[in-house]
Amino acid sequence: MPRTDVLLADPRLAEAERRLGRALVKAAVGRAQQRARDGQIAPDQVADAAVAELPARAAGLTPVINATGVLVHTNLGRAPLSAAAVDAITAAAGSCDVEFDLAAGVRGRRGAGALDALARAVPAAEAVAVVNNNAAALVLAATALTSPQAAEIVVSRGELIEIGDRFRLPDLLACTGATLREVGTTNRTTVADYASAVGPQTAFVLKVHPSNFRIEGFTAAVGVAELAASYGVPVVFDIGSGLLAPHPLLPDEPSAATALRDGAALVTASGDKLLGGPQAGLLLGRADLVRVLTRHPLARALRVDKLTLAALEATLTGPVPPVAAALAADPASLLDRAERAVARLVAAGLDALVVPAFAAVGGGGAPGVELPSAAISLPEALAVPLRRGSSAVVGRLEAGRLLLDLRSVPPEADEPLVTAILAAARGALS
Numbered sequence: 001m002p003r004t005d006v007l008l009a010d011p012r013l014a015e016a017e018r019r020l021g022r023a024l025v026k027a028a029v030g031r032a033q034q035r036a037r038d039g040q041i042a043p044d045q046v047a048d049a050a051v052a053e054l055p056a057r058a059a060g061l062t063p064v065i066n067a068t069g070v071l072v073h074t075n076l077g078r079a080p081l082s083a084a085a086v087d088a089i090t091a092a093a094g095s096c097d098v099e100f101d102l103a104a105g106v107r108g109r110r111g112a113g114a115l116d117a118l119a120r121a122v123p124a125a126e127a128v129a130v131v132n133n134n135a136a137a138l139v140l141a142a143t144a145l146t147s148p149q150a151a152e153i154v155v156s157r158g159e160l161i162e163i164g165d166r167f168r169l170p171d172l173l174a175c176t177g178a179t180l181r182e183v184g185t186t187n188r189t190t191v192a193d194y195a196s197a198v199g200p201q202t203a204f205v206l207k208v209h210p211s212n213f214r215i216e217g218f219t220a221a222v223g224v225a226e227l228a229a230s231y232g233v234p235v236v237f238d239i240g241s242g243l244l245a246p247h248p249l250l251p252d253e254p255s256a257a258t259a260l261r262d263g264a265a266l267v268t269a270s271g272d273k274l275l276g277g278p279q280a281g282l283l284l285g286r287a288d289l290v291r292v293l294t295r296h297p298l299a300r301a302l303r304v305d306k307l308t309l310a311a312l313e314a315t316l317t318g319p320v321p322p323v324a325a326a327l328a329a330d331p332a333s334l335l336d337r338a339e340r341a342v343a344r345l346v347a348a349g350l351d352a353l354v355v356p357a358f359a360a361v362g363g364g365g366a367p368g369v370e371l372p373s374a375a376i377s378l379p380e381a382l383a384v385p386l387r388r389g390s391s392a393v394v395g396r397l398e399a400g401r402l403l404l405d406l407r408s409v410p411p412e413a414d415e416p417l418v419t420a421i422l423a424a425a426r427g428a429l430s
């Protein structure tokens with residue numbers, strides 16, 4: 001059995017150590033030595049086996065081709081970033097002027113580029129701020145805008161929502177010490193319900209977009225415009241998905257621009273849903289309120305790092321992000337991509353066909369919206385090898401077939417997708 005120090009001196013493993021660090025390379029060597037002890041390989045094959053065991057990168061996160069047809073897939077990292085955003089992250093990763101004025105040589109406004117880009121994107125907002133995520137934006141608003149005299153947040157019972165993974169908005173707000181004053185019922189909340197609850201003890205009225213469900217039938221809700229005009233207390237609107245302006249395909253998704261135009265004093269939203277950027281919480285609205293939020297001590301605990309600021313700015317100023325491109329993709333082009341891929345798979349002897357499909361926005365947004373799409377249909381048995389392959393592919397199982405929906409796959413991933421399918425099929429058959 002070759003000794004560990006001898007193996008680590010192998011030029012390939014020495015190079016890997018510079019890239020991955022000693023621990024990961026030693027672990028790969030250990031696994032290869034174990035295979036030799038188990039008699040699976042000969043002692044002179046241990047170095048090659050260790051090279052084969054090396055992880056691709058130092059972080060355990062595996063890149064995935066998202067072929068689920070869910071454009072914003074929370075378990076797959078929500079919005080994939082644009083190439084411009086990835087470049088911006090790389091450029092900011094070392095030392096950078098995130099909080100430094102290079103011209104004057106003095107401290108500068110932190111994240112000025114991203115904040116200015118956000119302000120330009122939503123001219124209706126007097127001021128903007130960015131925190132760690134939308135949950136953080138809500139915590140900050142609930143903490144900084146309430147006081148012992150005005151501790152109540154008035155909210156409709158129809159908007160006390162659970163986002164997912166047991167994240168419940170009312171619990172989040174209550175843990176800040178604010179008092180939730182629930183009004184109305186699950187399906188109906190009227191102006192009179194708000195009117196009887198709002199008073200001097202009210203800090204603000206909260207509107208929450210029920211992102212991931214719809215109530216139909218005997219319903220009533222009060223819009224932001226009416227709330228904003230009625231009570232003289234600020235209306236804070238959690239729009240959820242982060243659309244900055246209305247989207248023609250998603251008429252039921254509120255946008256920051258419309259919410260502010262309707263009179264919302266403050267809008268909160270996620271950066272990594274429909275906006276297509278990094279995880280972030282956007283706060284847009286009245287300058288006096290944004291100032292109270294950004295000067296609160298908690299703001300420091302919720303602030304975003306330079307990588308997020310870089311990616312957010314590039315998302316706002318750069319080319320159309322992947323989520324928006326996927327949303328806008330023309331069904332005929334998706335069909336064309338599916339047909340090209342399937343032709344190559346069939347030529348290689350695979351049981352593959354093109355099927356029509358419906359994709360979804362996901363990420364707790366636009367429930368019920370079905371986006372016409374095209375999918376590659378494959379034998380279900382390929383699901384596991386595709387997930388575990390060197391380019392991991394995640395699709396969805398439907399009626400005994402594995403469907404790879406191309407609406408959530410960026411066009412530049414078609415080639416790696418076909419390669420991954422061919423490799424998975426070879427592995428599954430051998």
Ligand SMILES: *Cc1c(COP(=O)(O)O)cnc(C)c1O
Pocket residue numbers: 133134135136163208209210211212238239240241269270271280281363364
């Ligand atoms: C997604 C969502 C949140 C949580 O946003 P994060 O950015 O994940 O913290 C809060 N409110 C609504 C309405 C949402 O849709």
